[in-house]
Amino acid sequence: MEASDLTDHVSRRFNKDIEDPRNSVLAMGGLVEAQFSRAISAIVSGDSELGLKVAKDDHKVNDLEVNIDEECSRILATQSPAAGDLRLIVAIIKTITDLQRIGDHAKNICEYVIYMVKGRDVRHTGISDAADRESA
16 A cells, blocks of 8 residues: 555644554564565574574564554554554554564574574573573
8 A cells, every 4th residue: 555545634643643553564574574584594504693693683573563553552542543544553453463473483493493503492591591602
């Protein structure tokens, strides 16, 4: 959906409120796509360092999901959108949930790469702890 396709509202603020989460979900999708691509590269090449980098970046996707969800909730509470705007907000909320889950799968792939290469299970220890132990 192009920005010009959005209904022109009396309030320019409302147009901006709708456009911001829409742009953010597109950015989140790009980030998740890059993460998943890097996760596949890590498993194909057996690159545990790349796997560690991807796994450590999972928080970026999680943070985006929370921020976009909060913004959508704020719009629903304060603007009471109707019709197409309401459908857009609901679609964004559903999409970010799926994108966040795909990001989790990319992280899981990378944790498996670390296990395959290093023989260490880092799934429940926290990826930051694994990176600290790796450098020590």
